[in-house]
Amino acid sequence: MTGRGGERRGGWRARLPGSAAPARLEGRAAVLRVYGYMFHRYRRTWRGTITSSFLYPLMYLLAMGIGLGHLVNHHLAGASSPVGFSRLGGVGYVTFIAPGLLAATAMQMATNESTYPVMEGVKWARTYLAMLAAPIEARDVQRGQLLWIATRVAISGAVFLAIMAAFGDVLSPYAVLALVASTLTGMAFAAPVAAFAVTRENSTSFPIMYRLGIVPLFLFSGTFFPITNLPGWLQVIARVTPLYHGVELCRALVLGQMNAASLAVDTGYLACLVLFGVYFGGRTFAKRLAQ
Amino acid sequence: MVEARGLTKRFGDFTAVDAVDFRIERGEAFGFLGPNGAGKTSTMRMVSCLSPVTAGELSVLGMDPRHEGPRIRGRLGLVPQEDTLDLELSVRDNLYLYGRYFDVAKAVLRPRVESLLEFAHLTDRGGDKVDDLSGGMKRRLTIARALVSEPELVILDEPTTGLDPQARHLLWDRLYRLKQDGVTLIITTHYMDEAEQLCDRLVVMDHGRIVAAGSPPSLISEWSSKEVVELRFASGRQEEMAGALGGFAERVEVLPDRVLLYVDDGDEVLLKVREAGIRPESALARRSSLEDVFLRLTGRSLVD
Ligand SMILES: Nc1ncnc2c1ncn2[C@@H]1O[C@H](COP(=O)(O)OP(=O)(O)O)[C@@H](O)[C@H]1O
Numbered sequence: 322m323t324g325r326g327g328e329r330r331g332g333w334r335a336r337l338p339g340s341a342a343p344a345r346l347e348g349r350a351a352v353l354r355v356y357g358y359m360f361h362r363y364r365r366t367w368r369g370t371i372t373s374s375f376l377y378p379l380m381y382l383l384a385m386g387i388g389l390g391h392l393v394n395h396h397l398a399g400a401s402s403p404v405g406f407s408r409l410g411g412v413g414y415v416t417f418i419a420p421g422l423l424a425a426t427a428m429q430m431a432t433n434e435s436t437y438p439v440m441e442g443v444k445w446a447r448t449y450l451a452m453l454a455a456p457i458e459a460r461d462v463q464r465g466q467l468l469w470i471a472t473r474v475a476i477s478g479a480v481f482l483a484i485m486a487a488f489g490d491v492l493s494p495y496a497v498l499a500l501v502a503s504t505l506t507g508m509a510f511a512a513p514v515a516a517f518a519v520t521r522e523n524s525t526s527f528p529i530m531y532r533l534g535i536v537p538l539f540l541f542s543g544t545f546f547p548i549t550n551l552p553g554w555l556q557v558i559a560r561v562t563p564l565y566h567g568v569e570l571c572r573a574l575v576l577g578q579m580n581a582a583s584l585a586v587d588t589g590y591l592a593c594l595v596l597f598g599v600y601f602g603g604r605t606f607a608k609r610l611a612q
Numbered sequence: 613m614v615e616a617r618g619l620t621k622r623f624g625d626f627t628a629v630d631a632v633d634f635r636i637e638r639g640e641a642f643g644f645l646g647p648n649g650a651g652k653t654s655t656m657r658m659v660s661c662l663s664p665v666t667a668g669e670l671s672v673l674g675m676d677p678r679h680e681g682p683r684i685r686g687r688l689g690l691v692p693q694e695d696t697l698d699l700e701l702s703v704r705d706n707l708y709l710y711g712r713y714f715d716v717a718k719a720v721l722r723p724r725v726e727s728l729l730e731f732a733h734l735t736d737r738g739g740d741k742v743d744d745l746s747g748g749m750k751r752r753l754t755i756a757r758a759l760v761s762e763p764e765l766v767i768l769d770e771p772t773t774g775l776d777p778q779a780r781h782l783l784w785d786r787l788y789r790l791k792q793d794g795v796t797l798i799i800t801t802h803y804m805d806e807a808e809q810l811c812d813r814l815v816v817m818d819h820g821r822i823v824a825a826g827s828p829p830s831l832i833s834e835w836s837s838k839e840v841v842e843l844r845f846a847s848g849r850q851e852e853m854a855g856a857l858g859g860f861a862e863r864v865e866v867l868p869d870r871v872l873l874y875v876d877d878g879d880e881v882l883l884k885v886r887e888a889g890i891r892p893e894s895a896l897a898r899r900s901s902l903e904d905v906f907l908r909l910t911g912r913s914l915v916d
Pocket residue numbers: 612623626627628646647648649650651652653654655
């Protein structure tokens with residue numbers, strides 16, 4: 322057997338610099354260490370995400386604004402329409418849907434980021450398992466992951482808002498708060514969805530969730546038209562969906578048409594979903610990761 | 613460093629680890645030898661505070677895993693059975709980011725990563741994606757990664773399973789060095805040669821139970837004869853031939869492909885067998901190994 326030779330004495334430990342520094346428990350909070358990893362990893366791989374964070378919002382606004390918006394505005398301005406722009410809060414069609422799209426894309430991105438990356442962490446790449454060998458607990462992994470998703474949603478929300486402003490679709494300084502609102506909307510999905518995703522053995526349920534949940538919400542939660550256009554029973558359903566509240570919140574802030582009561586209801590509803598997801602996910606992450 | 617009494621792990625109705633007792637001292641290399649499914653990984657996961665203890669007592673570094681899991685893990689190095697390297701990132705980034713999980717300061721970490729790359733013989737692969745490494749290189753990287761927080765205790769779950777002989781020897785060499793440097797090692801394996809080479813003391817595990825404990829030589833002298841004669845007969849005839857061989861040995865074991873005679877002097881018995889006119893297809897005399905201990909204790913081979 323090799324390796325017992327005297328020249329090896331002293332070993333790696335003797336040659337390591339800074340040997341006095343032990344692993345501390347009192348350092349950065351474990352959540353931040355998880356977050357730091359995701360941030361660092363993103364710096365290596367961010368180029369692949371440009372399309373979803375930058376180009377999609379731009380394409381939406383261009384297609385809806387210059388294409389569809391023109392048609393709708395033309396129609397609303399015409400004599401055949403008795404209600405006209407008042408149905409849209411007195412603004413043009415693009416200005417009406419832009420804040421809705423802000424909330425809806427936050428939802429889409431957050432859902433995406435809390436399904437496949439969670440499966441990646443727990444099973445495909447097992448990055449979560451590597452974290453758990455360190456002084457990091459399952460709920461730190463969950464919260465670090467959610468914090469990172471919030472960052473991603475906030476960055477793409479900021480880009481979206483900047484593009485809206487450039488198109489002249491931001492009518493109020495309160496629009497800055499719409500960034501908080503859209504991120505909150507995203508997290509109202511990300512937290513419960515991540516809590517669910519971590520319990521899965523594979524990704525087959527994710528596209529189903531997308532088709533049966535996310536797409537209908539995207540279409541019927543007041544993003545593209547006021548829900549008062551819907552039949553009564555659908556209106557009731559629309560009003561209890563989280564995206565409806567996210568859209569209302571973002572729209573009120575961007576257009577400067579706020580009402581304290583609905584602001585409170587919308588924010589409270591979304592915050593409850595986030596809290597529920599964080600609490601429930603703390604349990605599902607622990608159950609899945611510590612067997 | 614680690615002490616277990618009546619340590620038990622159940623998954624539903626199934627008992628994976630059944631009331632085991634062991635005590636691991638500072639500075640030793642302690643082995644868990646057993647076939648697949650013996651409960652080695654389940655035991656390692658409890659010791660490394662990744663999996664809750666179902667019943668019994670466990671103390672790691674003088675602390676209770678139930679309450680001080682993160683504190684204990686901060687002083688442990690873990691080489692899990694299945695690698696958890698980030699294949700998308702470079703070799704160097706894997707070490708660096710893992711060190712950040714333990715909150716090792718950046719200034720300390722950078723030079724430490726370089727000396728660990730050297731330790732793992734990966735210096736010239738530092739910038740490569742982990743995905744491009746061979747199995748042996750990945751395993752060495754996982755071991756180097758486990759050392760990034762300078763642990764007092766390193767747990768290695770099947771460190772060389774699936775590697776070719778050359779890669780295994782290089783890995784053993786790295787583990788010797790750790791041992792020389794005074795790091796306490798816990799090694800699980802189903803290779804008896806690995807256990808004999810690396811472990812000062814070991815326990816033999818089967819079906820969740822510890823069936824024997826001691827140093828490799830003491831286990832061999834306790835449970836086996838000094839030497840073993842292996843005789844291979846035409847297939848299907850082992851059982852029949854074993855009957856004729858009973859008089860030559862203290863004990864005879866029949867395996868599907870050969871007959872084992874447990875004796876004091878192998879060459880002498882080999883000679884006697886030939887003189888008696890028995891003609892095996894092949895024959896050899898060797899020293900007893902842990903494989904024989906396992907066979908004696910469980911009636912089965914370690915690796916099938
Ligand atoms: N999470 C789990 N759920 C159910 N059974 C498990 C789980 N993990 C391990 N087992 C079972 O426990 C037994 C011991 O497994 P393990 O500790 O991995 O053994 P070893 O590492 O010695 O091969 C096996 O029969 C295995 O199927």
